[in-house]
Amino acid sequence: MPLISSTHMLQIARKNKYAIGAFNVHTLEMLQAVIEAAVETQSPLIIQSTVGTVKHLGPDYLAAAATVAANRTGLPIALHLDHCTDFQLIVQCIRAGYTSVMIDASMYPFEENVERTRKVMEVAIAAGVNVEAELGKVGGVEDDIVVDERDALLADPEECSQFIERTGVLTLAPAIGTAHGIYKGEPNIDFARIAQIADRVAAPLVLHGGSGIPAEQVRRAVALGMAKMNIATELRIAFTDAIKQVFTANPEENDPRKYMVPAKEAAKRLAIEKMQLCGCVGKAGEVR
Ligand SMILES: [Zn+2]
Numbered sequence: 001m002p003l004i005s006s007t008h009m010l011q012i013a014r015k016n017k018y019a020i021g022a023f024n025v026h027t028l029e030m031l032q033a034v035i036e037a038a039v040e041t042q043s044p045l046i047i048q049s050t051v052g053t054v055k056h057l058g059p060d061y062l063a064a065a066a067t068v069a070a071n072r073t074g075l076p077i078a079l080h081l082d083h084c085t086d087f088q089l090i091v092q093c094i095r096a097g098y099t100s101v102m103i104d105a106s107m108y109p110f111e112e113n114v115e116r117t118r119k120v121m122e123v124a125i126a127a128g129v130n131v132e133a134e135l136g137k138v139g140g141v142e143d144d145i146v147v148d149e150r151d152a153l154l155a156d157p158e159e160c161s162q163f164i165e166r167t168g169v170l171t172l173a174p175a176i177g178t179a180h181g182i183y184k185g186e187p188n189i190d191f192a193r194i195a196q197i198a199d200r201v202a203a204p205l206v207l208h209g210g211s212g213i214p215a216e217q218v219r220r221a222v223a224l225g226m227a228k229m230n231i232a233t234e235l236r237i238a239f240t241d242a243i244k245q246v247f248t249a250n251p252e253e254n255d256p257r258k259y260m261v262p263a264k265e266a267a268k269r270l271a272i273e274k275m276q277l278c279g280c281v282g283k284a285g286e287v288r
Pocket of ligand 1 (some may be wrong): 083138
């Protein structure tokens with residue numbers, strides 16, 4: 001089957017109280033790793049790329065590789081553009097075959113966030129593409145977007161509801177205390193806020209900064225309405241650490257397959273672990 005929009009799969013996930021793992025990939029092997037994890041566990045899958053990776057690899061290469069995976073496996077797979085601030089790049093990715101995009105205008109005042117999100121909705125909905133928007137500010141670093149952790153502002157539940165009404169956006173990433181990257185201490189997740197947002201908003205919610213959140217806290221957030229969990233940093237670390245191990249053991253190694261194969265395996269194991277944590281294992285059949 002071709003790549004599908006992430007809208008329907010996320011709505012089913014929210015309704016049935018699990019989340020779908022959304023993995024940021026940077027190389028073909030990382031993309032294959034998360035696909036193999038999805039095949040092995042029969043999980044629905046969202047493959048994501050940051051703006052930096054889209055520029056690095058090209059949206060057409062990424063869309064072509066993800067399309068091959070969807071066709072070969074028959075699994076429900078969506079290809080998502082993570083944290084994009086650039087309308088033109090969003091249009092370019094949709095043209096290349098992306099089935100889901102994030103417009104991140106969370107750094108602008110509320111009204112401007114609404115306007116920028118609506119503009120993306122117009123082009124995306126006509127193309128059958130899901131749109132994710134952000135309210136409040138997720139702390140930490142995501143490619144070139146840096147938010148001072150101290151200034152990270154959490155999403156206001158009432159504004160979330162107004163935002164959905166005004167934009168019609170289908171997936172919402174509210175800042176609820178998570179941060180990008182690896183946590184220095186325990187993340188300080190505002191669960192009461194998630195519950196208040198979920199009460200007012202029927203759309204699937206997205207948990208950003210999923211790397212390193214303790215399992216119990218992930219389960220709690222998912223039970224409250226988080227239907228998509230983004231995993232970037234941990235996947236990258238698993239992949240890269242495996243490569244480092246190969247070079248530590250054999251600094252002269254020069255066959256890419258010799259370090260890419262173990263790297264792919266490590267990323268795949270991590271992805272399976274996260275799919276289990278999300279509760280999406282075995283759910284491929286029900287989200288089609
Ligand atoms: Zn994020």
